[in-house]
Amino acid sequence: MKVLVAVKRVIDAYVKVRVKSDGSGVETQNVKMSMNPFCEIAVEEAVRLKEAGVATEIVAVSCGPQQSQETIRTALAMGADRGILVQSDEALEPLGIAKLLKAVVDKEQPELVLLGKQAVDNDFGQTGQMLSALLGWSQATYASKIEKADGELTVTREIDGGLETVKVKLPAIVTADLRLNEPRYASLPNIMKAKKKPIDALTPDELGVDVAPRLSVLKVAEPPARQAGVKVGSVAELVDKLKNEAKVI
Amino acid sequence: MSILVYAEHDNASLKPVTLNVVAAAKAIAEKAGGEIHVLVAGSGCGAAAEEAAKIEGVAKVLKADSAEYEAKLAENVAPLLVKLAEGYDYLLAPTTTGGRNVLPRAAALLDVQGISDISGVEDADTFVRPIYAGNALATVQSSDAKKLITVRGTAFDAVAAEGGSATVEEVGAEGDAGLSSFVGQELTKSERPELTSARVIVSGGRGMQSGENFAMLERIADKLGAAVGASRAAVDAGFVPNDYQVGQTGKVVAPELYIAVGISGAIQHLAGMKDSKVIVAINKDEEAPMFQVADYGLVADLFQAVPELEAELDKG
Ligand SMILES: Cc1cc2nc3c(=O)[nH]c(=O)nc-3n(C[C@H](O)[C@H](O)[C@H](O)COP(=O)(O)OP(=O)(O)OC[C@H]3O[C@@H](n4cnc5c(N)ncnc54)[C@H](O)[C@@H]3O)c2cc1C
Ligand SMILES: Nc1ncnc2c1ncn2[C@@H]1O[C@H](COP(=O)(O)O)[C@@H](O)[C@H]1O
Numbered sequence: 001m002k003v004l005v006a007v008k009r010v011i012d013a014y015v016k017v018r019v020k021s022d023g024s025g026v027e028t029q030n031v032k033m034s035m036n037p038f039c040e041i042a043v044e045e046a047v048r049l050k051e052a053g054v055a056t057e058i059v060a061v062s063c064g065p066q067q068s069q070e071t072i073r074t075a076l077a078m079g080a081d082r083g084i085l086v087q088s089d090e091a092l093e094p095l096g097i098a099k100l101l102k103a104v105v106d107k108e109q110p111e112l113v114l115l116g117k118q119a120v121d122n123d124f125g126q127t128g129q130m131l132s133a134l135l136g137w138s139q140a141t142y143a144s145k146i147e148k149a150d151g152e153l154t155v156t157r158e159i160d161g162g163l164e165t166v167k168v169k170l171p172a173i174v175t176a177d178l179r180l181n182e183p184r185y186a187s188l189p190n191i192m193k194a195k196k197k198p199i200d201a202l203t204p205d206e207l208g209v210d211v212a213p214r215l216s217v218l219k220v221a222e223p224p225a226r227q228a229g230v231k232v233g234s235v236a237e238l239v240d241k242l243k244n245e246a247k248v249i
Numbered sequence: 250m251s252i253l254v255y256a257e258h259d260n261a262s263l264k265p266v267t268l269n270v271v272a273a274a275k276a277i278a279e280k281a282g283g284e285i286h287v288l289v290a291g292s293g294c295g296a297a298a299e300e301a302a303k304i305e306g307v308a309k310v311l312k313a314d315s316a317e318y319e320a321k322l323a324e325n326v327a328p329l330l331v332k333l334a335e336g337y338d339y340l341l342a343p344t345t346t347g348g349r350n351v352l353p354r355a356a357a358l359l360d361v362q363g364i365s366d367i368s369g370v371e372d373a374d375t376f377v378r379p380i381y382a383g384n385a386l387a388t389v390q391s392s393d394a395k396k397l398i399t400v401r402g403t404a405f406d407a408v409a410a411e412g413g414s415a416t417v418e419e420v421g422a423e424g425d426a427g428l429s430s431f432v433g434q435e436l437t438k439s440e441r442p443e444l445t446s447a448r449v450i451v452s453g454g455r456g457m458q459s460g461e462n463f464a465m466l467e468r469i470a471d472k473l474g475a476a477v478g479a480s481r482a483a484v485d486a487g488f489v490p491n492d493y494q495v496g497q498t499g500k501v502v503a504p505e506l507y508i509a510v511g512i513s514g515a516i517q518h519l520a521g522m523k524d525s526k527v528i529v530a531i532n533k534d535e536e537a538p539m540f541q542v543a544d545y546g547l548v549a550d551l552f553q554a555v556p557e558l559e560a561e562l563d564k565g
Contacts, residue, residue, distance in 0.1 A: 026380075120381070123366065126353035126356070133358050157346075159492070162490060163435045178498060213362075219387070220387050228541070231547070235549075246527045249449070
């Protein structure tokens, strides 16, 4: 089974992002960039499927600026076989990205596409569902366990009330949640090997996809700051304040 | 201009978040005009549809009652949304795993860029939404003819559950897409209020050390009529089930009172609770970032402080 994994380059999840003073966006100059954590989990799952003899080839795809190559290299160092960069300097939105990924799927014909459940920059959480819709495939979002049987996958999903299990026909789209696995760190020899793995480059034009944004960002602002509170000296004082000052208990 | 709200329900009754989504619909209707309709898609969902008909401000309820909507599989529900969307300018769903799963699928079929997790309505086509785990708020304007939106429940005050008298209209089903099937569910059973609608939440983190120790928090929760939540670290360690997780990738909550016990206050956790009205932090590390957002901070060992808190609450 050939597996495609979609990976996004984002501001590292542990960086405290700063809003630009002109309100046009967030500061990206000299900020550490990494693979979106949910994409790491998706790559790890693909690699485990290959190690288990279920996946035969893993293709890592990223859409974005030239630097997204680094993100693809990370996926290759984790165990993906080759990469595809769909290069674009435009601000891409989930619908445009889903259309680009669909065009890549049409060329590559994988049986499974793994994505992250959400990218931690824009927190959209839409791309996997949109790609699935455009392809007319089945979808299993928020996966915490994936098992393959004949022609279908059994997927455990993290839902608001607990866990749900569904069966989806292949080909399928699966999006990874936090507890699907713990991604590995790439070893130095694997990082070296990854440098020799091929990365193809494409453009939205070559794929015949219109990625013009539908949303325009009018403003990006800091959320209202919380007022600094007080330290209390004892549990008794805490309860007194909650009762008589805040009046919440 | 009319608005269709995709109701969250379990066939027998509506989930409270539906009232918050109707509130967002009202905010949109104030700018754009138009009626608010609610779609109840399910199997044997008559009771939930009747409940929806009573919601204040709802003009009509559409009931799609058919076996293929039983498990709310996105592959089956999205085509229904697409068909109904013909008659609407807005389609709204809650930012829950149910809403987030199906709405983008319908949006792509309509060639619309969905707008996730709005926390404010600026104009008929302009919305505010948190990005970067709530570290920034983006104001976005949509150029799509139809708007497909998921709504952050905690950002809109619920409308009244009673007072309306909408008509209930049956709508035909779109058939089973045959792509996926439901196998089973393991839902967490609890007598306590639901996290996203609880007035008080007591949450534990890695500092709790074990699942057994969460019993301490449960006793406090029962005294306060509270829900119990957790950090990702506590869930990953297996102390509590996944649906306890509060944060960027768990649940977003905004109770009157949030008590964080043994939780450091990572940005991803804060993303899910920093809009709470009053925040209490109990942590032995006085440098813990949770203290920066806490109204009341207690630097203490939780294994001492929590039993003391229980005793203090018993005093009444
Ligand atoms: C993509 C991504 C998404 C994430 N999503 C979420 C999310 O939705 N929700 C979430 O919570 N996290 C999320 N995280 C994880 C987050 O970054 C933190 O790792 C996590 O919140 C830490 O949990 P914690 O505070 O319980 O653990 P720790 O950071 O280990 O903190 C434990 C705290 O307990 C205190 N403590 C220990 N013992 C005691 C004691 N005896 N008495 C008092 N205090 C004590 C310590 O001082 C410490 O402050 C996400 C991370 C990533 C990368
Ligand atoms: N620019 C991109 N290139 C490749 N994959 C992407 C891109 N943006 C989003 N994705 C995939 O879609 C998932 C969800 O992203 P989003 O819908 O933006 O929250 C990510 O975890 C990726 O797997």
